Amino acid sequence: MDTGGRNIFYWNPMHVHEDAINKINTDRWYIHTAHSEKEALELLEKHEYRVGLAHLDTNNPQQIKQLENILIRSRAEWVALLTRRELLDNDLCRNTILNGFYDYHTLPTRPKILLNTLGHAYGMSTLKNRLSEEITVSSDEDEMVGVSPVMRVHFANIRKLARVDAPVLINGESGTGKELSALAIHERSERSNSPFVAVNCGALPEKLIQTELFGHEKGAFTGAHQRKIGKIEAATGGTLFLDEIGDLPLEQQTSLLRFLQEKTIERVGGTSSLHIDVRVIAATHVDLEQAVQAGRFREDLYYRLNVVNLYVPPLRERVDDIEVLAKYFFKKFHNEAGNGVNGFSQHALQALNDYPWPGNVREMINKVRRAMLMCEGRLISAADLGLERRGPCRRIQRLDDARNNAEVDTIIAGLKQCRNNVSLAAKNLGVSRVTLYRLMEKHSISL
Numbered sequence: 001m002d003t004g005g006r007n008i009f010y011w012n013p014m015h016v017h018e019d020a021i022n023k024i025n026t027d028r029w030y031i032h033t034a035h036s037e038k039e040a041l042e043l044l045e046k047h048e049y050r051v052g053l054a055h056l057d058t059n060n061p062q063q064i065k066q067l068e069n070i071l072i073r074s075r076a077e078w079v080a081l082l083t084r085r086e087l088l089d090n091d092l093c094r095n096t097i098l099n100g101f102y103d104y105h106t107l108p109t110r111p112k113i114l115l116n117t118l119g120h121a122y123g124m125s126t127l128k129n130r131l132s133e134e135i136t137v138s139s140d141e142d143e144m145v146g147v148s149p150v151m152r153v154h155f156a157n158i159r160k161l162a163r164v165d166a167p168v169l170i171n172g173e174s175g176t177g178k179e180l181s182a183l184a185i186h187e188r189s190e191r192s193n194s195p196f197v198a199v200n201c202g203a204l205p206e207k208l209i210q211t212e213l214f215g216h217e218k219g220a221f222t223g224a225h226q227r228k229i230g231k232i233e234a235a236t237g238g239t240l241f242l243d244e245i246g247d248l249p250l251e252q253q254t255s256l257l258r259f260l261q262e263k264t265i266e267r268v269g270g271t272s273s274l275h276i277d278v279r280v281i282a283a284t285h286v287d288l289e290q291a292v293q294a295g296r297f298r299e300d301l302y303y304r305l306n307v308v309n310l311y312v313p314p315l316r317e318r319v320d321d322i323e324v325l326a327k328y329f330f331k332k333f334h335n336e337a338g339n340g341v342n343g344f345s346q347h348a349l350q351a352l353n354d355y356p357w358p359g360n361v362r363e364m365i366n367k368v369r370r371a372m373l374m375c376e377g378r379l380i381s382a383a384d385l386g387l388e389r390r391g392p393c394r395r396i397q398r399l400d401d402a403r404n405n406a407e408v409d410t411i412i413a414g415l416k417q418c419r420n421n422v423s424l425a426a427k428n429l430g431v432s433r434v435t436l437y438r439l440m441e442k443h444s445i446s447l
Helices: 018-022 037-046 061-072 085-089 091-100 111-131 149-162 178-187 206-214 250-262 288-293 299-305 319-332 346-354 360-374 399-417 422-429 433-442
Strands: 007-011 030-034 051-056 077-082 103-106 168-171 196-200 239-243 279-284 308-311
Touching: 007 037, 018 030, 030 037, 037 061, 051 061, 051 091, 051 111, 061 091, 061 346, 061 399, 077 085, 077 091, 077 111, 085 091, 091 346, 103 111, 149 178, 149 308, 168 178, 178 196, 178 239, 178 279, 206 250, 250 299, 288 299, 319 346, 319 360, 399 422, 399 433, 422 433
Parallel strands: 007 030, 007 051, 051 077, 077 103, 168 279, 168 308, 196 239, 239 279
Antiparallel strands: none
């Protein structure tokens, strides 16, 4: 692939104002112009551009989509050229510029100012390429994010539970954030200055559960060369979080019940009881009531744990949070990618919204991080997220949205067929000229 030198990629599907751009086609810069999506993709395949120019003189959704496809396949720093400043008032154009462009200029261009912008864009692109291998990230995933009504209720419940000291049973699917919810309760409680100890009951080997929870004395069994403090004792004064409590074997359920009743433990091999002051929060993704009925979980332990219940909603019930979370994790792990990726394409955001998220927030974190690392352009595509052609959408399209989309497609096709002759297009569409203008204004369709 040609590295392009000081080549500038120029996307101009409308064949307008090219003379103004040709004025900067000098020994310093070489303009490569594409008038169609096909030409653009061929040029991007042949050259690795550091700087891109894109001509915007319409808010036609189809043209914006073509531009996004080009941005996805490019790692250049892009500058937008606008024929009319009013385009900044259009949500679609404004979001495209914010997500995909380094800067913008309104036409007619002032060559000196534009050349300065191109020089800055080239410098930024070069700097990013040099630093991309040096950038590392060190961050943890210890925050809960949400603006949806169900999450507002969830946050309010966390604050309520933090004010009391009763056992809590957290229910929710895998990946919804049950441990984060438990940690949030702990951090807002009077025990916040003491330890938060998390135990995944489903990950402990059955033969080691007793010693992991309760500890052991030196010489308690072969290999016990010194005393070991168990997880329960380590959480003294703080909070013990028992994740996947439904996977705890019945024998260990009995020992845990005894501790909850008496607030004392005995280390394995020990002869004395230790009083432990700890708050217990348990979590499960299985239905414990059904497990009790099936004889897999002790009923008395269930009622000891389920003094207060907290439900963590799955991501599919948090529709308003999907884009918020995706952009939050993009910002959180931005330095990890180190490849100049600038955000999500509109198609990618739609794919995120349409996906059912069986793995919930944990799955989203994985998909966003992978997409940021694998993305080769400025905008993350649905394919980068692994969400291209995933089958049926998560939600059935609302009738109002379907009607609006059908109107837009029909109007654009009618205008295109009549070469933007509004009177003729209105006649063919069976509406008055005034009605067609009103519909074009409603859907932000420009000629």
